[in-house]
Amino acid sequence: MARLPARSLWKAVSGRGGRLLRVGAASKDRVARPITSTTTNGSQNQIVAPKGGTAEDVLEQGARKLLEYVRGASVGSQPVVRLKSPGELKKAFRATGCGLEITGTEEVAGVDELLAAVECVLENSVNTAHPLFFNQLYSRGDPLSILADWMIAATNTNVHTYEVAPVYTVMEAEVLRRCARLIGFEGGYDGLLVPGGSIANLYGMLLARHRADPEWKTRGMNGGPNLVAFTSDHSHYSYKKSAMTMGLGTDNLITIPTDRDTGAMVTEKLEEAILKSKAEGKVPFFVGATAGTTVRGGYDKFDEIADVCSEHGVWMHIDAAWGGGALLSRRQRHTMHGASRTDSYAWNPHKMLGATMQCSIFLTRHKDTLHECNGTSAEYLFQPDKLYTEYDVGDKTIQCGRRADAAKLWLMWKAYGDVGLEKRVDHLYALADHIQERIESSGGKFALTFPRSCTNVGFWYVPRALRPFDFSTADKHALDRIAKVAPYIKNRMQQTGDALIGFQPLDGKPNFFRIVFANADNVTFDDVDQMLERMEAIGEEGFPSKA
Ligand SMILES: *Cc1c(COP(=O)(O)O)cnc(C)c1O
Numbered sequence: 386m387a388r389l390p391a392r393s394l395w396k397a398v399s400g401r402g403g404r405l406l407r408v409g410a411a412s413k414d415r416v417a418r419p420i421t422s423t424t425t426n427g428s429q430n431q432i433v434a435p436k437g438g439t440a441e442d443v444l445e446q447g448a449r450k451l452l453e454y455v456r457g458a459s460v461g462s463q464p465v466v467r468l469k470s471p472g473e474l475k476k477a478f479r480a481t482g483c484g485l486e487i488t489g490t491e492e493v494a495g496v497d498e499l500l501a502a503v504e505c506v507l508e509n510s511v512n513t514a515h516p517l518f519f520n521q522l523y524s525r526g527d528p529l530s531i532l533a534d535w536m537i538a539a540t541n542t543n544v545h546t547y548e549v550a551p552v553y554t555v556m557e558a559e560v561l562r563r564c565a566r567l568i569g570f571e572g573g574y575d576g577l578l579v580p581g582g583s584i585a586n587l588y589g590m591l592l593a594r595h596r597a598d599p600e601w602k603t604r605g606m607n608g609g610p611n612l613v614a615f616t617s618d619h620s621h622y623s624y625k626k627s628a629m630t631m632g633l634g635t636d637n638l639i640t641i642p643t644d645r646d647t648g649a650m651v652t653e654k655l656e657e658a659i660l661k662s663k664a665e666g667k668v669p670f671f672v673g674a675t676a677g678t679t680v681r682g683g684y685d686k687f688d689e690i691a692d693v694c695s696e697h698g699v700w701m702h703i704d705a706a707w708g709g710g711a712l713l714s715r716r717q718r719h720t721m722h723g724a725s726r727t728d729s730y731a732w733n734p735h736k737m738l739g740a741t742m743q744c745s746i747f748l749t750r751h752k753d754t755l756h757e758c759n760g761t762s763a764e765y766l767f768q769p770d771k772l773y774t775e776y777d778v779g780d781k782t783i784q785c786g787r788r789a790d791a792a793k794l795w796l797m798w799k800a801y802g803d804v805g806l807e808k809r810v811d812h813l814y815a816l817a818d819h820i821q822e823r824i825e826s827s828g829g830k831f832a833l834t835f836p837r838s839c840t841n842v843g844f845w846y847v848p849r850a851l852r853p854f855d856f857s858t859a860d861k862h863a864l865d866r867i868a869k870v871a872p873y874i875k876n877r878m879q880q881t882g883d884a885l886i887g888f889q890p891l892d893g894k895p896n897f898f899r900i901v902f903a904n905a906d907n908v909t910f911d912d913v914d915q916m917l918e919r920m921e922a923i924g925e926e927g928f929p930s931k932a
Contacts (some may be wrong), residue, residue, distance in 0.1 A: 436495030464882025517884035524904030526741035545779025569725030582706030583623030585731030593700030599671035648683020667689035677708015682839030688723030708738030847929035868895035
């Protein structure tokens with residue numbers, strides 16, 4: 386660690402009259418005076434201000450509205466969504482005096498109009514805190530994460546160098562250390578908070594390529610080995626996007642089938658595909674496994690995949706963006722067996738844990754590879770002679786500026802501890818078990834599409850007119866009819882603001898509801914029961930029995 390001169394340094398920023406940063410321990414008698422601005426009230430020297438007040442005034446009043454919104458949104462007394470067309474939205478904003486269009490010639494909006502526009506945003510946004518918001522794999526932000534997010538905005542800095550983000554740099558390191566321990570990386574690790582699980586998967590592929598072909602970094606894609614990557618047919622589409630983005634090409638991302646019962650990649654097929662590629666003169670370099678597939682919630686068999694990868698010298702990555710939360714639960718951890726053997730790992734605390742978007746973790750058990758792979762040593766930013774520069778993380782990333790997303794998970798972990806986070810995860814799994822039991826004991830009203838692995842549950846509603854419905858023997862006509870039921874019910878619930886829930890076909894199975902439990906704070910067993918009752922009522926309306 387760099388030693389500071391005994392003389393302590395106070396640095397300050399002009400314009401807000403505060404100290405920029407106190408570096409090291411001050412010796413009282415030799416403290417340099419902070420440089421202060423001649424203006425004491427920061428808002429008075431604004432070059433521009435909204436009509437009728439200062440920007441800070443709007444912030445203060447707007448913040449109160451946000452706080453009220455966060456407090457009220459969870460109750461469920463507000464609809465999930467007030468569905469409007471883009472034209473209707475424009476009309477609603479026009480009524481606030483702060484229209485959505487930016488024409489360049491418009492009258493500027495004053496304090497009142499700006500605040501009315503903020504209200505219009507809140508009113509017309511989807512209430513992701515609602516107990517029946519089951520759209521994808523996230524829900525409302527945890528209030529502590531919201532606080533951290535506001536703190537990150539208020540301190541608006543950049544976690545690329547220690548000099549501008551001392552606290553956040555250390556926080557990020559601590560969060561990563563804890564996560565590395567959770568996975569079980571013992572012989573060292575490195576990591577980053579990155580903007581989303583898709584980008585975390587890209588990082589995994591980039592590191593893998595760097596290990597297989599380090600010259601790619603300078604030579605580019607022409608003339609190197611024909612690299613090929615592997616992932617399951619249920620894995621997230623971001624693997625494809627990564628293959629496109631890094632110049633690998635989707636033809637070189639080979640799809641491995643999954644077991645139809647568990648949704649896990651068939652490891653024997655993976656090994657066959659690797660051998661086949663090798664025989665064709667290609668170089669297998671990356672296997673993208675998944676912990677909690679997006680639709681089905683399936684967990685690949687990490688121990689088996691790790692065996693195959695080490696046998697063939699291939700980098701193993703686990704996309705645990707969704708299902709990584711299982712590591713926090715003593716009951717569910719078994720699904721992650723073997724995960725500690727992976728070379729790299731992606732996890733989204735902004736999904737199962739309820740951190741605000743985005744909060745995504747990338748980890749690798751290979752120290753220094755992030756820097757070797759992504760570093761460019763920009764001299765204007767990462768000067769080796771600066772104080773504490775050994776803590777600069779910026780050159781490990783593919784970004785320049787970076788948000789302090791680690792603060793969100795840090796604050797939540799501090800407040801709830803391992804035990805609190807575990808409770809959260811366990812409640813989500815209990816909800817999934819509950820709906821599964823209700824479906825199985827519904828006497829044919831509902832049918833399970835697949836048993837749950839994570840907290841994803843797939844199911845059909847079977848209108849009375851179609852009962853009993855046997856999915857294994859149904860002909861095309863019958864399957865086409867059942868495929869219309871989920872979209873109909875979903876659309877009705879969206880129009881009435883009752884619920885927002887997803888559906889899709891999968892593996893030749895007709896459209897089914899996919900409910901994913903991600904909101905551990907607001908969703909109760911009762912909510913689930915009521916939702917099923919609503920589905921039944923709407924289903925009978927839309928597909929009435931002939932009798
Ligand atoms: C959500 C998800 C991703 C993508 O994460 P983003 O943060 O949305 O980019 C990747 N993989 C899986 C399995 C996911 O569920």
